[in-house]
Structures are given as structure tokens and as C-alpha cells.
Amino acid sequence: MKKALITGIGGQDGSILAELLLQKGYEVYGIIKREAIENPNLKLKNIASIVNEVELIPMSVTDPMAVYKAIKKIHPDEIYHLAASSFVSYEFEDEVAMMNSNFNSTYYLLSSILEINKDCKFFFAGSSEMFGEPFESPQSENSKFNPKSMYGIAKVSSYYLLKNFRDKKGLYTCTGIMYNHESPRRKSEFVTKKIIETAVRIKLGRAKELVLGNLDAVRDWGYAPDYMNAALLIMSQPKPDDYIIATGHLHSVKQFAETAFSLLDLKVDDYIKINTKYFRASENYPLCGNPEKLKGLGWSTSKSFTEIIKMMIEEELTNQTN
Structure with a gap:
């Protein structure tokens, strides 16, 4: 063994x-x-x-x-x-x-x-x-x-x-x-988990707004x-x-938030607030990985961007309602 x-x-x-x-x-x-x-x-x-x-x-x-x-x-x-x-x-x-x-x-x-x-x-x-x-x-x-x-x-x-x-x-x-x-096990200090947790709290009537930084910031999320x-x-x-x-695909913070809120039948624009203190300097070229070498070994992704967020939403709903 x-x-x-x-x-x-x-x-x-x-x-x-x-x-x-x-x-x-x-x-x-x-x-x-x-x-x-x-x-x-x-x-x-x-x-x-x-x-x-x-x-x-x-x-x-x-x-x-x-x-x-x-x-x-x-x-x-x-x-x-x-x-x-x-x-x-x-x-x-x-x-x-x-x-x-x-x-x-x-x-x-x-x-x-x-x-x-x-x-x-x-x-x-x-x-x-x-x-x-x-x-x-x-x-x-x-x-x-x-x-x-x-x-x-x-x-x-x-x-x-x-x-x-x-x-x-x-x-x-x-x-x-x-x-x-990402996954449902992501820690709360990450912006993705913050979006998920806040969206669910808003859905349950426990929060009224989501405060974020640069909505146009993009990342390669897998x-x-x-x-x-x-x-x-x-x-x-x-x-x-x-x-x-990596996945080789980019999505913005706003796309992540929009997807999370839409899965809860909410409109993100009704709840989002911008705070410039959360802004990070944007890159001239985005951080996006090319996974072709890894794919050459037979690797592939199993979940789409939306599917990942859906799993995180479902887990968070369970955590907050139990």
C-alpha cells in the first residue's frame, strides 16, 4: 500500500x-x-x-x-x-x-x-x-x-x-x-465565497447588500x-x-455575481455596492492559463463555470438553513 x-x-x-x-x-x-x-x-x-x-x-x-x-x-x-x-x-x-x-x-x-x-x-x-x-x-x-x-x-x-x-x-x-x-469548501476570505454567502443571506432575508471592488476584474476559475x-x-x-x-477561460467578478444571484432568482444590480478600497491593480494582460500540455496527458474539466457556482449555492443554502 x-x-x-x-x-x-x-x-x-x-x-x-x-x-x-x-x-x-x-x-x-x-x-x-x-x-x-x-x-x-x-x-x-x-x-x-x-x-x-x-x-x-x-x-x-x-x-x-x-x-x-x-x-x-x-x-x-x-x-x-x-x-x-x-x-x-x-x-x-x-x-x-x-x-x-x-x-x-x-x-x-x-x-x-x-x-x-x-x-x-x-x-x-x-x-x-x-x-x-x-x-x-x-x-x-x-x-x-x-x-x-x-x-x-x-x-x-x-x-x-x-x-x-x-x-x-x-x-x-x-x-x-x-x-x-472553487468548490463548496472554499474559505470565506475569497471573493467567490463572499459572493455566495452574501447572495444566500440576501435570499433568506438576512442581508441587504453585497459590497465588492472591481466588478470588471477577470480570472480563470476552475x-x-x-x-x-x-x-x-x-x-x-x-x-x-x-x-x-487551468481552464483557459476567463470570467469577470460581475459574471460570477450575476450567475450566483440569478440561480437564486435575484438580480445582482438590486443589491450590489462598490467600495474602491477592495480594488486591486488590474493587469495589462489577464491571468489566464493555457492547459494544453496537461490536456495532452488526458486531463479535462468536469464542471462548467455555472455548474461550479450552482454547487456552491446549494451547499451554502444547506449550511445557512440547517
């Missing part, structure tokens, strides 16, 4: 991946923050249905000795490094913590498997933020990186770290450069389980490589 270790198992992606790996007969281990154990109803909500089927390891991926000990004890066949701090801040202390969380953790994991088990395969969750201010659209695996936040910089740094361990040290390392991807299936497909290849994981 193969063993898989997932960092960030309690998040949207980690929980979905854990379910997929269990279905494939893997023995699954998951690294979680210690505070998740203290507040399991909130922090472990996504893995509640499988919590007895996986082994959870409460620790920080920024603790090199803890990382080393965990890998030595488990001796995993595959590691999926999904844990990341995604809060964008320009305060010095926050940026130091961001680099520690998103880059140093990657180094600790890679250096540990290099010493303990060189045959262990490694998947790293990259981000469209690695392109930041793109020079072209859509972006492919050959597009030039141009990150504009410490989050993006940390992801690019980790990408090159994986490449070095692959090319110079012979490890099986892959980066999946993942564009925006379905999270499709992206985790992509990670598994990438890791099943004979040779390690890096791939864009």
Missing part, C-alpha cells in the same frame, strides 16, 4: 486530495496546524467524513526538525505540499512570515526526502500569482514569471527550488501552477476536484515535469 503525505490536509484542496487518494487505496497522512486539534469543528470541517481514515500530524511545516522526524517516521511514497499562507500583505513582519511559510517549508520537505528517501515523489502547488503582471495571455509553462507580491515571489522561489532538486539531485519533483479553483485529479495525473507520469492547471 502506497503512503501519501499531504500538507494542508484540512483545506479545500488537501481534503479533496485526501478523499481521492483514499479511493485509490493509499494510506494517507496529513499535516495540520496544532490549533486545528483545539478547534476541530471549525478547522477540521472539510475532513470530518474521513478523519478516522487518515492519520493527522499536528505540527508546523516551518519547523525543520518536526518535518524531518515526520518524514522519517512515515517514509511516504508521495508528498503533496499544498499548505501555504496566502494572505497578501506588504508589512515587513508579514512578508518574513510569508516567505518562511511558503518557501522555507518547501526546502525543509525536499532536503528531508533527499536524505531519508530519494524515491519519494514530490508535488508542489504553484499559483497563477507566480506570473503576477503577465507579459502575455494566456500563460503557458514557458511564460516568464513576474510576481508582484511576496506570496508570488515565494511560489516562484519554490518552483526553482524544486527544479534544482530535480535537475541537480535527481528527485522526482513537479509543480502544478494552479489558477483559481473546479477544485478537477485540479486535484490533475495533481494525481501529473504525479503518475514516468518523468517529473511542471504543468499549468
